[in-house]
Amino acid sequence: SSPASVITCKAAVAWGAGQPLVIEEVEVSPPQPQEIRIKVVATSLCGSDVAAWESQNIFPRVFGHEAAGIVESVGEGVTEFKEGDHVLTLFTGECKMCRHCTSNKSNICQVLGLERNGVMHSDRKTRFSIRGNPVYHYLGVSSFSEYTVVHWGCAAKVSPTAPLEKICILSCGAATGLGASWNVANVSKGSNVAIFGLGTVGLSVAQGAKLRGASRVIGVDINPEKGEKAKDFGVNVYLNPKDYDEPIHEVIKRMTDGGADYCFECTGDTRVTTTALQSCCDGWGLTVTLGVPKAKPEIAVHYGLLLTGRTLRGSTFGGWRPKSDIPSLVDKYLNKEIVVDEFITHDLQFEDINRAFELMREGKCLRCVMHM
Template sequence: MPIISRAAIAMAPNQPLILDKIKVDEPGEGEVLVEIKVTGLCHTDLSAIEGKMSSLVHFPGVPGHEAGGVVVEVGPGVTSLAVGDHVIPYICTECGHCDFCHSPKTNLCTEMFTGHDLKTRAEYNGVRLHSFHDLGTFSNFGVYREISLAKVRKDAPFEQIAYLGCGATTGLGAALIEAKVESGATVAVIGLGGIGLSVVQGARICGASRIIAVDTNPSKEALARKMGATEFVNPKTIGKELGAYIVDITGAGADYVFECVGSIATIQQAFAATHFAWGTCMVVGLPPDGEMLPIPPAELLFGKTLKGSSIGGAKCRTGIPQLVDRLMDGEFDLDSLITAKIPLDRISDGLEMMKRGEGIRTVVMY
């Protein structure tokens, strides 16, 4: 029998979310029914709802992709999960069989590109609903592929493991896994939302000697320093282009520059701020669909590297549980980054808070 679940539904791009009950399918072959306990509000959700990610999401549907929950039913063929397991849904599947899964060079999986996101797992008033990013965690219950769920320890708080479903992992992993920042390195982080502040923590864990935190909001400085930043730069007050300023204060540019805003302009600034002979510019923020990046190619010939990071490079079922262990060992702080906890009824308020730049991470508690 279908499960009745409360959900926030996006019927069309840039339309108000509908809060109502939906019918969630029973889990099929290789699928798992999960009771979502907490879901985070990520800027990617806002972009999807506003219709800025037409190549990645399908309407009508249930948004959301950052969550933690408990397995309540497993479908045929599921072998790695059981009722009662605590899990984190994750955008990057890990089938464990494809060439991508066998490679340490990527956290992508070929099962991400099979068109499975076109499959609907729920309905509202007779209309079938897609799951945004093949997850759709703005629903109290959801059906997910086994290969999209990371089984994690049961003593970790749901609101914190939810954050590891996207934002925190994206930031931490960019420094720890993708860039592999060396001890003693100089790092600049542009954009101090939840992802950027997680990059700061990742750089601190790696032993970076200098972490330059950059944001136009001066109120972010105290938290950035708490996360491990050694300096704070407000681009509005420096009197020159950010890239040139960072080159000036570092001598030749930062060894690693992380762009965590998702705009072409800041990616260009980040590239300009990168050490001209060996620096790595890491694109972490997600620009809107269709944007193109003009950069001077000669700087690549001199030795700069321009690299992207997909959800921090962490693999779903093998990498995320390790991050949860490190969280519980006290290596990094997520609790300080969760600045609001709201019920599902206030999810639209939470999205408006995000638009206004209020807080770091808001989570919905079911």
């Protein structure tokens, strides 16, 4: 096929922190060497987009990192993808060459790991512009656009039979929770699990724990609407800390004869990390962090909690090696081994993307999927 040229299309552009996005005509450059250009079919809003939009200062910017689409063109040197392939985007990539990617112990690629400055990994430039002025990226994905460009290591080829408007949520939230449960904690049958934060990530942890045969899954959230929905995803006991005079970790310790086997922090509030660690048991209690703090990233931990044998373990993307593992998660969805559709509370037209931001901020959705 003929070499790719610039595409002009619609993107939802954030012009400043917390300001409603504006649908703009943007120029999307052709994929550079080692990159692919994707026609985004469906993209969902994740809490991290909202957090970055509220608190960071890189603008104008195209957010979005949970997406599914179809390869439109490929750059020089790309052999793994061709036009027409169905893909999920990956906010943390896998180069398959670095020390981490070859270690079998890590999903934190040294080359295509988390981008923080709004530019592409390779040349530190942007592929979006408006009348020649750069528009910045988010996490090397920027899916709130009809077309986007990503490194080939930041996309996973998936079964063309999978509905893109559903599996997009496996690109971040739903996979993160399942992976934390299965890969990071390795939840065992008969165990007690406590999950802090019952959004898509926390409820995916619950789904994972239930599928592993956990005997009790305790869900904690200060939003009672979240507690309501949680039952459908495997949470047996919902606790609202506002309903108790004593600290919630005391309640959990009493319910579990001394503390949960596994705790999961899915709120991004480091005070909750402390609570989670206090809620797991002596000897073998494990607390896994999944949330990403906006402010005060330091964690306060009394040494006595560690002295008595607890482990605090961090994670990104549920420990999944994004390219190697995510296609099989899509297959599990197609085989009805995991549920995905139930997390999608709202289907919106791309133009109504600001509604998704409002719903997420108000705690009134799990996943809003935008259809392009």
